[in-house]
Amino acid sequence: MAKDSGIGAAVKRREDARFLKGRGRYTDDMNRPNQTYAYILRSWSAHATLNSVDTEAASAAPGVVRVFTGKDIEEAGLGGVPCGWEITDKHGEKMKEPPHPILAIGKVRHVGDPIAVVVAENYQQARDAAEMIDVDMTDLPAVVDMRTAETIGSAVHDEATDNLCYDWELGDGEAADKAFAEAAHITTLELINNRLVANPMEPRCAIGDYDEDADHYTLYTTSQNPHVIRLLMGAFVLSIPEHKLRVYAPDVGGGFGTKIFHYAEEAFVTWASAQLKRPVKWTSDRSEAFISDAHGRDHVTKAELAMDAEGKFLALRADTRANMGAYLSTFAPSIPTWLHGTLLAGQYLTPAVHVRVRAMFTNTVPVDAYRGAGRPEATYLLERIINKAAQEMGMDQAELRRKNFIRSFPYATPVALEYDTGDYDATLDAVMEMADYKGFEARKAESASRGKLRGIGLSCYIEACGIAPSSLVGSLGARAGLYEAATIRVNPTGSVTVMTGSHSHGQGHETTFAQVVSDALGIPADQIEIVHGDTDKIPFGMGTYGSRSLAVGGSAIVKAVDKVVAKGKKIAAHLLEAAESDIVFEDGHYKVAGTDKAKAFAEVSLAAYVPHNYPIEEIEPGLEETAFYDPKNFTYPAGSYLCEVEVDPETGKVEIVALSASDDFGNVVNPMIVEGQVHGGLAQGIGQAMLENATYDEHGQLVAGSYMDYAMPLAVDLPSFNVETAEGTPCTHNPLGVKGCGEAGAIGSPPAVVNAVVDALKDYGVDHIDMPVTPLRVWTTIQNASVKQAAE
Template sequence: MAKDEVSASAVGAPMKRREDVRFLTGKGSYTDDMNRPGQSYVVFLRSSVAHGVIRTLDVEAAKASEGVLAVYTHRDIEADGLGGVPCGWEITQSDGSKMVEPAHPILASGKVRHVGDPVVAVIAETKAQARDAAEKITLEIDALPAVVDMRSAETAGAAVHDEAPNNVCYDWDFGDKEKTEAGFAQAAHVTTLEFTNNRLIANAMEPRACIGEHDAAGDRYTLITTSQNPHVIRLLMGAFVLNIPEHRLRVLAPDVGGGFGSKIYHYAEEALVTWASKKVGRPVKWTADRSESFISDAHGRDHVTKAELAMDAEGKFLALRADTMANMGSYLSTFAPCVPTWLHATLLAGQYTTPAIHCRVRAMFTNTVPVDAYRGAGRPEATYLLERIINKAAAELGLDQAEIRRRNFIRPDQFPYETPVALTYDTGDYLATLARVMTMADYAGFEARRQEAAGRGKLRGLGLSCYIEACGIAPSSLVGALGARAGLYEAATVRVNPTGSVSVFTGSHSHGQGHETTFAQVVADQLGIPADSIEIVHGDTDRIAFGMGTYGSRSLAVGGSAIVGAIEKIVAKAKRIAAHLMEASVDDIVFEDGQFKVAGTDKAKAFAEVSLAAYVPHQYPIEELEPGLEETSFYDPKNFTYPAGSYLCEVEVDPDTGVIDIVGMWAADDFGKVINPMIVEGQVHGGLAQGLGQAFIEQCVYDANGQLPSGSYMDYAMPRADDLPSFAVETDLVGTPCTHNPLGVKGCGEAGAIGSPPALVNAVVDALKPYGVQHMDMPLTPQKVWTAIDAATPKMAAE
């Protein structure tokens, strides 16, 4: 191989994303781009009422409507004995009982529980005909009081589910309560913060879509769907909903245009199209309209928390207490129960040595769209809690926001570090990332910038946030003990083709992450062959051995490690073939730069010569070795990985209007080893935009009746390029590689979304210091900021 080929695709090289050629030229192949012969279309009639009993449901006129093939209601689902949409995680409550797990019917049965709850499926020759027919359905609902605000859900006087009369799904706690109370007893200062972590809507660029198809000849189903984890969908839908064994069900997740968590889950629409495709004998396609996405994709976050931090006189953390209410929405989505518990409370040590932590979480049912993991999932909520209360504590104690953190950081010589909330951090250097970001942002020069801005009538603020996350999810035995109904390993098959090209079949799924490039770099590096000879195959349960999919920044740490495992097996076998070809002992064979060499001689066989011998085994150790060169590996992680970093955000607030101008956003991340710095930076950029979006512009609002006024882009603001500054992102400055996976990688997909919201809020609160503002809940819209300023102004004038 030529040297330049090595360098372009080498580990650590900013190789351009190979998949972008098709994406940027409109050649991507997304679910809605696909059309099957004889395809029909389904349209769902959804509830326009948040909570109510179905009094009348008459679909006869719809059945008679032009082009209609079938109209299904819950009765048809029940008649076929199908299961409901399953939940993948069970939480055990503080009193030892199991969480309340109500049924989640595919189509509403007797009762509707949120605006958007599907009631009827209409299948027709065209989408327009299906929609015409849906308008002919008589659906009358006797409205019940809607449970909307989870803070009053316990006493709302209405139950979303009869099984949970107070709308409590679970009441759970974690950590050492007594030790925590002891910490508070000896505190010199206690800081308290009550806040909301605002509900978000994922808004992937590609709306959800799916096509179900049944092959009567082989009695085999195919589901093409917008999923982050097709094998998980096959498992959940096949085993728990439709009773289809794996060998009769193929799930494809082709190009997928963004997920952010919302495409992890198994949704009712997928089950419906798959089931209906056999009933009507035609492929059935569904594509969400954007307004339908708003009321049917799982939402994110939505916590209400009271946090208390106990400190000694020097600002050293003694104990942390948190009491959180988490909104589950109307039904339990696939991983919803674990987000506010095991992905949240376990992160409350952050980067700090807080010796005692206790967290209580009550999960509530409300008449809103189900809530589940959204970019970061629990970890952003934990980070926001910590990083906001620390800044409030610093302000109360008169400490600099960096100094209070330095006093509490876990020091580099303390690793591996066991937190009081069950995690063992393998490695990290928080002082280094903090020092780096302060240099990047010219922290020392801030006061001069504040004064200069004041001269222009602007309020300038600087906000720090130091996040940690637990990625590379996760050791299967551990998550099993915590209630997961699945293992969280990953699988990979590496097939070396006869002429030396390589096909990699990964259970990870790329929906924007750039796996086709990063994974190819890993393989190219390990096998010493050009990236051009490597294809990365994902998203097809028929082609890929198994997979748990992509979420929780796990693909490279877990999926990549599985690839490495398969490559190790490939190299071991290839060495035996090479030894035979060169009549040497296998112990003398070394593999380097794509060559099998006999140590101490000039004998060598190229990679492709060995692979050819494996498939044309004329001169081959056939007695002791099978032909072929293909290996599969399952990798189960030994621990989580712990990426961490320090972020600074600088803002200017216009006191006349409340508008926030984000003038600087700096990120210093430690992701361990970085395979492709350009892709990693891109992931951080996207994460920052998403996190800042949550912090200042994304406003999801339910009214008292459970309607969603922010149900379109006319009212739900997504951050746009001109809302944001140029980001400064450094990802490889420190690098404390992960100690327990073969690549030393930690994961980078969620960091930006985790670290940036508290940085921005801290900056705005800092800017509003002259007005005595101590806290504001996200999103910090102009109106909210101006109202805070306006409320404080008469007081200031009087002083």
């Protein structure tokens, strides 16, 4: 029977009621007394020298409090927006790390680069005044295409005249070359991983509020990780010590990675509020979000797969150019390297893998982590080239994968990871059953009778989640630790307040974390409160990204609970006049083993706060414990997805008729929430595969800069999904045995969709199509293939 509480139960979310009644409290819902409003004048040129910014007229406009430019930032001596990860390239040299000023100084480097900020009594006045700012710029040639960035002769930064941030490699190149020389079959594939805009539905917002009397700053912001913002902004940009700076991220309307990063606007409002002695609020509109939120993906790759005659993989080589955009965003350098190159073994026993990544500066919006971050790019590359290989060798796409599955764990890959556990046959078997793989030919024939082309595409992904062991990422260039912190405060009457560093912005932590604590302490979930998002309330935290909340944040909670129970045992031993070693904690009671003597959790809690009869010589009163959990390894969720499409050859329109997903997330705390995470990931992956494309023109203008041209997946574009979470192989190295589920859907689905479309078009001789598979692209591909076939 399904559980109705605790770990494994599909508990309904406690956070829902406030959202459903319109009582969510998002940053833009908040206003501070005497607040001012900031409007940011952003560059309309992709690359230009900033000759002068005349703010005189704007400063005199109605309601204007002050106008700030890069000159003010320079004079105040503020630091730039820092990068949190330093890559060392293949020659042992550090990556190029040019400064990223809060407001442009001397030059603008992308459309959207902030030039000036008008702070006024209201938004309308700020925006009106911004039009009076006279900006004199001299356009420079825009660097847009990564493939020509090295030779174009125009440098985004003086520090990198060839626009190369780093040239990095991983894996044994010689071994790979040797394997290629001996291969019976080599498949090559050039592909583009399209640039995306994360588009959480809540646009970013920040309010800076300086309290002069206390000399204390508060930043209200739309962030996935308020402590990281406090650390980066306080230490590197504004020189505000932690005890003078509170960062509070209340309800946040989706993040998907783009709200991890520290943004210039956060630093600006915080600093400006102290200059003006008034709160300063900035709210992005959607158009502004398109040119100021960090984008995702944007790789151009050449991949090669070497096989023996039976289809055993011998080696994989990948040569990727990754777009950094105009500045290095917080985690940007790590995405195409340590979160991409390391994933190129996938679920397969490929003995040699070599990957080269050149990160390029361009005059485009910075690119950083977006749902999956590097792992979708790796999975797309690998799962596409495997299907192309299967097509070339006349093998079944599932069969070729099975020939190469890893089946023995732990398994050390040739690209630096050690998979602890997994069962790839299980998820592949399950998805083939769910999708009725065997019945495909009959369905294809039925589609053909209606003039439609049907295709089926498989993708078997693995991801490295639960980011990550601090010592490991430190050796790889991370400038922060990646542990998580939790405090368990047991209140005198036995209710529990949990302070966690994992921010919740849709994931439902307030529900799932309570399930975990409820199970561990044997008390009802309604006795447990989950607190997150406020640096003044929570000891520390590294935040929510990389599917890490439960695996790392949840583990920290478990560790803190363990400490509470350990102390409780000492108290109980005293109360029960028994040896501490005889006390067991089960079902919410401290019991003397082998007797009926017991004290309830709440009784012991009360004793801790009313220590009349208490081992005061031995332990302190109170019952509150903090734990920091640093994972020993990544976790490795994996799964298999099958997508079935129908293509209308006359219009090029692709319809997803079915999408089945079987995932191994290890243990599952709340299956309802896990399925919801997969659904959302699938929609974003399908969005990338079919609809979304942040297209720039050759002048560096973002052509798809609003929902009028950037196609967001709507309900009509998607089917109902067929999602099952496999029994699973629990993670071996965290206390909950969980692996993380937030990114899987976005990682596994793009290649499944594209493989299905290519399968549908294979009779035309099509063996690849780039994302997104829009009607235009599919129709054009069919036309070109038909012309080619006719000529042959």
